[in-house]
Amino acid sequence: MQEAAGSYFDGLSAAKHKVVVRLDEATGYLTFEGESLKAVQHWRLEDLRLLADQPGGGWLTFTRYTEHEDETLSHEARLSVRDGAMNARLREIAPRLKKRDVHRGTGMRVVKTLAAAIAAVCLMLFVILPAMADTLARMMPREREVQFGRAVIAQVKWFVRRGHGDVAVCEAPDGLAALKQMEVRLTAEMNMEYELDIQVFDHPMVNAFAAPGGQIVIMRGLLDDATSADAVAGVLAHEIGHVENRDATRGALRAAGSAGLISMVFGDFSGGALAVVLAEQMLETSYTREAEAKADDYALEALKKAEVSGEGLATFFDYVLGLESELPGALETPAYLRSHPPSLERANKARSFAGTQGATTSVLSDADWSALQSICD
Amino acid sequence: MSTESDIQGQYRGTRSELFNLAFVTSLLTLVTLGIYRFWAKTRIRKYIWSSVSGDGDAFEYTGTGMEKFLGFLVAIVVLAIYLGVIQMVLFFFGISFVAEPTSQAEVIMMIAAIYINLFALFPLIFYAAYRARRYKMARTRWRGVRFGMEQGAWGFALRACGYTLLTIVSLGLLAPLANFKLEKYMADRSWYGDAKFEQGGKWTKLYAAMLHVFIGIALLIVGIVIAQASVFLGMVLVIVGYGWLIVGSIYYRVHAMRYMAANRTLGDEVTFTATPRTGELIKILFLGSLIIIGITFGIAIVGSLVFGGLFAVGSEALMIVAGVLGAILYIAFLVMISALSLVFIVQPMLSHFVTELTVHNKDGLNTISQRAAETGVDAEGFADALDVGGAF
Numbered sequence: 001m002q003e004a005a006g007s008y009f010d011g012l013s014a015a016k017h018k019v020v021v022r023l024d025e026a027t028g029y030l031t032f033e034g035e036s037l038k039a040v041q042h043w044r045l046e047d048l049r050l051l052a053d054q055p056g057g058g059w060l061t062f063t064r065y066t067e068h069e070d071e072t073l074s075h076e077a078r079l080s081v082r083d084g085a086m087n088a089r090l091r092e093i094a095p096r097l098k099k100r101d102v103h104r105g106t107g108m109r110v111v112k113t114l115a116a117a118i119a120a121v122c123l124m125l126f127v128i129l130p131a132m133a134d135t136l137a138r139m140m141p142r143e144r145e146v147q148f149g150r151a152v153i154a155q156v157k158w159f160v161r162r163g164h165g166d167v168a169v170c171e172a173p174d175g176l177a178a179l180k181q182m183e184v185r186l187t188a189e190m191n192m193e194y195e196l197d198i199q200v201f202d203h204p205m206v207n208a209f210a211a212p213g214g215q216i217v218i219m220r221g222l223l224d225d226a227t228s229a230d231a232v233a234g235v236l237a238h239e240i241g242h243v244e245n246r247d248a249t250r251g252a253l254r255a256a257g258s259a260g261l262i263s264m265v266f267g268d269f270s271g272g273a274l275a276v277v278l279a280e281q282m283l284e285t286s287y288t289r290e291a292e293a294k295a296d297d298y299a300l301e302a303l304k305k306a307e308v309s310g311e312g313l314a315t316f317f318d319y320v321l322g323l324e325s326e327l328p329g330a331l332e333t334p335a336y337l338r339s340h341p342p343s344l345e346r347a348n349k350a351r352s353f354a355g356t357q358g359a360t361t362s363v364l365s366d367a368d369w370s371a372l373q374s375i376c377d
Numbered sequence: 378m379s380t381e382s383d384i385q386g387q388y389r390g391t392r393s394e395l396f397n398l399a400f401v402t403s404l405l406t407l408v409t410l411g412i413y414r415f416w417a418k419t420r421i422r423k424y425i426w427s428s429v430s431g432d433g434d435a436f437e438y439t440g441t442g443m444e445k446f447l448g449f450l451v452a453i454v455v456l457a458i459y460l461g462v463i464q465m466v467l468f469f470f471g472i473s474f475v476a477e478p479t480s481q482a483e484v485i486m487m488i489a490a491i492y493i494n495l496f497a498l499f500p501l502i503f504y505a506a507y508r509a510r511r512y513k514m515a516r517t518r519w520r521g522v523r524f525g526m527e528q529g530a531w532g533f534a535l536r537a538c539g540y541t542l543l544t545i546v547s548l549g550l551l552a553p554l555a556n557f558k559l560e561k562y563m564a565d566r567s568w569y570g571d572a573k574f575e576q577g578g579k580w581t582k583l584y585a586a587m588l589h590v591f592i593g594i595a596l597l598i599v600g601i602v603i604a605q606a607s608v609f610l611g612m613v614l615v616i617v618g619y620g621w622l623i624v625g626s627i628y629y630r631v632h633a634m635r636y637m638a639a640n641r642t643l644g645d646e647v648t649f650t651a652t653p654r655t656g657e658l659i660k661i662l663f664l665g666s667l668i669i670i671g672i673t674f675g676i677a678i679v680g681s682l683v684f685g686g687l688f689a690v691g692s693e694a695l696m697i698v699a700g701v702l703g704a705i706l707y708i709a710f711l712v713m714i715s716a717l718s719l720v721f722i723v724q725p726m727l728s729h730f731v732t733e734l735t736v737h738n739k740d741g742l743n744t745i746s747q748r749a750a751e752t753g754v755d756a757e758g759f760a761d762a763l764d765v766g767g768a769f
Contacts, residue, residue: 007434009521014570015743016434016520051437053398053423055390061427061435070750071516072439078521080434106443117450120457265453266411 004083006059008032008041011076021081025093032079048094049074049101060087065101073101121265125258133254137246145249146213152248153211157201168376170200170220175375178368182229185363186237189305194243198236202376206320208235210242212249220376225319229364229372230312234299234350237306238313241298247291296346300353308363310354317347384736388728390428392720398424399716407712415449415761416442421719426517429731432739440516440756448512448756456762459501498763503537504530505759507563514567515751523748527566536562553583553633560637569643570745578640586632593622628655638734646741652733658726665721673714680706 002023007016019034019041030048033040047065054060059082063074081087091097140148157167179198187196194214206221216239218232226232242248303310321343364372402417419442426438507530514526540555557580564576596618604611631653638651680703687699736742 009434011521012747013743014520014522014745016432051423051427053420054427054435055394055424058389059433059435061437068750070439071441071444076521076747078437078518102443109447110443113447113450113454117453120454124457261457 002086002089004081004086006032006079006081006083008034008037008080009078011078019079021079021083021086023086023089030079030090043079045090045094046096048090048097049099050091050094050097052098052100058082062090065096065099073103121261124261129254129258129261133250136253137250140249142213146215148249148252149211149213149215153199153215153217156209156211156217168202170202170376172371172375172377174368174371175200175373178364178372179375181368182233182236182363182372185306185308186233186240186302190240190244190302192244196240196243200375208239210239210248212246212252214243216240216243223373223375226312227315227319228312228362229369230309230362231316232312232372233306233308233363234303234310234313234316237299237302238295240302241295242291244298245291245294247295251291296349300350304353304357306363307358307360309357309360310350314347314350314354317343317350321347382737382739384431384739386731386734386736387430388428388731389430390425390724390728392724395421395424395724396716396720399719400712403712403715404709407708412446413442415445418442419445422513425724425727429727431519431736434520437518438513438516439518440512444756445758445761448758449761450758452758452762456501456759459497500534500538501759502763503534505757505763506537507533509757509760510563512757519569520742521747522570522745523750525568525748525751526563527568529562529566533559533562553587554580556580556633557583557637564637564641568748570748572644572647572745575642576637576640577642578636582636583629583633586629586636587625589625589628590622591625593618593620593625596621624655624659627658631655631658634730644741644745646738648737650735650737651730652735653730654733657729661725661729662722665718665725668721669714669717672717676710676713680710 004021006019006021008019009016015036017034017036019032019037021030021032023030028045030043030045031040032043043064049063049065051061051063059080062079062081063072064077065073066075068074068076081090179200183196183198196214196216198216198218200218200220200223203219204221204224205219206225208216208218208222210216216236218236218239222235223232226235299313300310303313362369399421402413402420405413406417419438419440422438422440426436429436511526511528511530514524517524537555537559540551540558543551544555557578561576564574567574596614598618600611600614600616600618602611603614632655634653635651638649641649643649684699684703688696
């Protein structure tokens with residue numbers, strides 16, 4: 001019978017018992033006795049458990065499995081064996097040495113708690129935080145919002161710059177006058193809350209965007225490729241919609257709020273950081289989808305009041321749709337990951353709206369339209 | 378001064394074992410998008426706890442990853458609701474409802490709303506810190522007997538807020554008061570088995586440990602004053618003062634720790650002596666940082682050479698393979714850095730603290746009996762959610 005020295009703690013007091021441990025392989029028992037112990041102890045080998053993640057070498061500490069109520073599911077008694085040969089033999093023959101015992105009903109508890117946590121986080125992300133962002137966006141003092149918008153525009157300028165030097169702002173006087181004329185036509189009948197500040201950037205991208213505080217930027221590429229002044233008016237009306245709905249400010253606030261919560265969920269670690277970026281991306285774009293539809297509605301309303309045809313906007317959507325299908329490869333991005341609702345849907349909406357309109361006149365004269373198109377010259 | 382009846386702390390963890398454990402668990406955390414982090418932390422604690430021993434008997438950490446995970450989920454629910462409710466209450470009283478403030482009072486209310494939101498988290502962080510310590514105590518055993526800590530997280534949060542405020546208002550002069558009282562609050566609620574810890578001493582005694590902090594501040598002030606006359610001399614003094622202040626704050630913590638240990642008792646007769654050394658800790662910090670930087674740069678250089686070579690000769694297929702391999706290695710590299718700091722800084726420091734701790738009158742331990750299992754602990758879920766607490 002294999003023998004080794006060890007220390008035994010009975011789990012009742014902190015007193016140490018020096019013991020001699022004997023391994024009886026025939027009966028499958030580990031027995032030990034010592035001077036300070038009243039009776040010989042017998043532990044069944046299949047109940048023997050090794051404490052997890054101990055440093056190797058030296059001694060090992062064992063415990064005994066019982067139906068215990070505490071976190072470990074093992075008896076409070078501990079046995080430390082300091083004999084290498086004995087420890088090696090025990091590792092070989094004790095069948096459940098490394099079994100991790102789990103309380104019954106743990107699975108159900110996990111499911112329930114997980115469901116509650118997900119529900120609470122979703123409530124926060126999709127109900128409470130948006131409502132807060134709404135309020136805060138409305139609370140933000142106008143000057144600060146305008147300042148914030150300038151910072152955003154400066155950032156975009158830096159982002160889209162090509163080569164060296166900033167993107168130029170186009171300021172041909174005739175073009176500016178035409179732009180102002182378009183703005184007045186679109187906003188005269190609307191109840192405007194913001195004072196608009198519309199700029200044209202000398203950049204080939206076909207795009208326009210609204211920054212916080214009433215600032216709108218149109219890229220030259222949009223003026224180049226637009227089929228008519230009405231198309232530009234449609235896009236501009238859409239961006240005015242974003243401005244009046246405070247979408248940019250609200251989006252920023254909402255992202256700031258949810259970023260904290262999301263990083264709380266995923267933890268602050270390399271694995272988490274990746275997940276946070278992904279999750280935020282999805283959240284951010286889902287906001288814009290809803291906001292885009294609202295801005296479209298606003299645009300159609302503005303066009304209606306200004307008696308400008310929606311046909312121009314519809315043609316522009318057709319054009320964007322053409323661009324989309326020309327994208328190389330069959331890498332179809334999932335709809336929810338895209339920041340704009342499908343253009344076909346938007347084109348149809350604008351077109352059917354145009355059908356319901358009464359008499360319309362073009363937003364700009366031909367001369368003014370060509371002045372606007374050459375605003376960057 | 379070690380005698381027959383003393384126990385000297387020992388640490389037997391090794392670099393390679395801890396590194397392997399930290400690396401593997403970090404990788405698993407990465408792969409599971411962070412979910413494994415509760416198990417990772419638990420396993421590292423188990424390793425570190427069982428590496429600490431006294432009188433040849435190892436400590437044991439009995440916490441489980443599962444209970445930590447569940448505690449975290451509960452904390453998320455509570456926190457989401459807590460923050461949500463605070464918003465709603467403010468909302469209800471119209472504090473944040475002002476679209477455009479027209480009067481002074483409305484502006485003040487608006488600002489108040491923003492700050493209430495911000496400070497609503499502070500008591501929670503202290504609350505979480507106490508709960509985390511309580512959980513760790515409840516899951517720590519030595520010689521099979523549990524440690525434990527009484528409830529009192531809200532009391533702690535309240536006091537911590539008050540003392541922190543006092544420290545800020547007094548420009549740090551009352552820091553020893555805050556440190557002493559908060560440490561005493563926790564120590565006086567701590568148990569080993571059925572024996573209670575007791576923290577004695579006076580908070581004013583901690584000022585002796587502040588000596589070098591004061592010297593550093595004095596040098597800074599003198600430097601700034603002199604800089605008006607001689608920029609160079611002033612700059613030198615400011616830099617020296619800054620360095621002095623940093624070393625001085627480590628000195629303060631070390632000597633505060635010594636004082637607190639010397640005045641702590643367990644039960645009727647067990648006492649403690651702690652003798653950590655400022656120089657040793659700075660050496661560990663300095664050498665550890667140097668080693669980590671060295672390894673990091675070494676790997677970065679070798680990696681860029683290998684991949685640079687591959688890209689230079691490589692066919693397209695080889696390039697793709699190299700790209701994928703590079704991405705994987707890059708992630709492994711990030712994971713490794715966190716494991717390295719655990720191995721080269723955290724573990725050596727811990728080892729120093731443990732081996733410099735002596736427990737006197739060890740026979741007093743033999744009469745200590747087991748305490749009941751603690752089931753109500755929340756497994757420090759709040760600390761996890763709020764990211765309170767360190768590497769393990």
